[in-house]
Amino acid sequence: MHRRSTSKSDDLASFVGSEPQHLDPFIAEIEEDVTYFSGTPIRAVATKWRQLPSGLIIPSATGSVAPIDQLLVYLTSEEVFGIKPPPSLVYSHIRRIPFDEIITCSSHIMATIRNPGRTRREVDDQFARIWFNEPIRTRVLNRLRDGTRGLVVPQAVFSVIQKAAFLSGDALVFGREKGNYVLSLISLGDYLGYNDNDNESRVITKKPGKIGREVIANQVFNARVDEASVLSRFWRIWFQLPKELRDDPEMVDLESVYLDAVGVPLWDVCAAAILLWASAIKGTTNIDEFLDERGWGADRFQDAISVFSIRLPEFREAVARELEQAETDWSFDAFRRYPVVQLWDDKLSVIDPDLLLMRVFGWVPVHEVKSYIDPKDEQKKARFNSGIRRAVEEYSLEVLESIVPTSSGSKRMYRDSDISRAYGGHKVRLPDAAIDYGTSWVPVEITTSQLRRESIAGLSDDYIVQDLEKFVKKVEQLDSLIRKLQDNETLLTGSSCVNSRLFYPVLVLPEGFPVNPITMTLVHEKIGESNLLNDKSVMPLEIVDIEDLEMIEALQEQSGPSFLQLLDGKKNAGLRDLPMRDYILSELRLSPRRSSRVDKLWQEIFKELFRL
Structure with missing residues (x-):
């Protein structure tokens, strides 16, 4: 043992003895994936590279994913x-x-x-x-x-x-x-x-231009539909909330309004659409058997599908007529209106299951009811607008309240009623909610405004600019509340003011707004021109839809980042100008399961379906 130990000592002495005398001998720990100068432990200052999914090779130290990815x-x-x-x-x-x-x-x-x-x-x-x-x-x-x-x-x-x-x-x-x-x-x-040969500037400012319209139409068309989110939201907004809020002066019985306008019970339309959607996805055709077991006659089913289906000759005419008048390659209104076609043998063909879901459970029924209401009956139209707006607002607030962490003895989320009591006055327009995160505020405005079909199809710059101006008008309410909170937040909270607060304004839409570098550039330009959200304590506006909020809700249940952390992280992220869900899924690489609240609603729909 002694001889072996001595031998090792001699070997070590021989090893360090070859170094210059003026250097102290030492042993350095070499780290993996680090570049050193040859024969030394000195790190080399070298740029590391990595390849993005798009194929672009960039320095490793630069940002993660980008919109092009x-x-x-x-x-x-x-x-x-x-x-x-x-x-x-x-x-x-x-x-x-x-x-x-x-x-x-x-x-x-x-x-x-x-x-x-x-x-x-x-x-x-x-x-x-x-x-x-x-x-x-x-x-x-x-x-x-x-x-x-x-x-x-x-x-x-x-x-x-x-x-x-x-x-x-x-x-x-x-x-x-x-x-x-x-x-x-x-x-x-x-x-x-x-x-790409069009002679048009590639710099996007003031208007989207042809390439901008193409990006918007492409993004809207290819947006993936989450069936659980769409059906659950519709079930809550159209069937449950009108009953729970029947004493609210703004609410109306949306089912009754639909029946009066369209002439077919809303639940019949929904049940038929769910059956056809499931049949298309699974590739089965046992709908007749399912309906026979529940006493549905052929007439009842035909009445239900008449809302969203069309016979083959009429579909041919509708598509051909639209194509003759089409100004872009994104004119698919006939498909959106009639996603189900009845063939010569009376079999039903679902052209696109996603279009069927959005036709029946998206925002289309709102436009459908409005189109059936007599244009002269302004009161009835106003009542319906009020009811659907109130239901969407309430649903969005429910999701926000599920997101906000509870804190014993202190209120974290303030609704519009709280905000109005604190700051309301004659002609004062304020947002729908404000969330207190201690060091920061998250003011939230909920709107039922949507892009028009002309904007979705990319018909002209004017349509898109006008729609964006409507959204910017909503930002005025966020800006108004921020200024009042900066002036005296005690009126709302009842507590002493907190200095150096940051503000993260959020605009919520019921269905997906095409958040991309082009639309957000135009939105921020218009906000700047209107002198809104211009204080250094105010972070960039975030536009989300209800499905984004539902994903954030699921993250809270699964111990994920808070709403504030997501807003703060996204403002400097590679995907800052893309939808929140893209940031969560692609940049943070999180895959939240469906929230328990949405899952409960999803199951209730199918329980009701089997009780037909």
């Missing part, structure tokens, strides 16, 4: 087939496919894409294996390994239907070879969307 770039026909078929060839193939087959095939593709249990990567991989033979199959699968590339373009699926409304017949002429749907679908995508 959220884009999915679809394969072109040249990447798939090796050539770019001319439009004449594409139209020739569409012309040789019967219109009802186009509808059936397109519906199957959209149902597969919308399946909640499937990712886009899985869907593209599935269709690549079904559609293509070798060597195209391997070529496509190799390209799809890049997670930023996609194969099936939903917009192109709708565009094939639009072209078929003009070109396809009701049956294939005897002796003619049937056209190739897949070739038509992949190739048509090359001719859609923004033309």
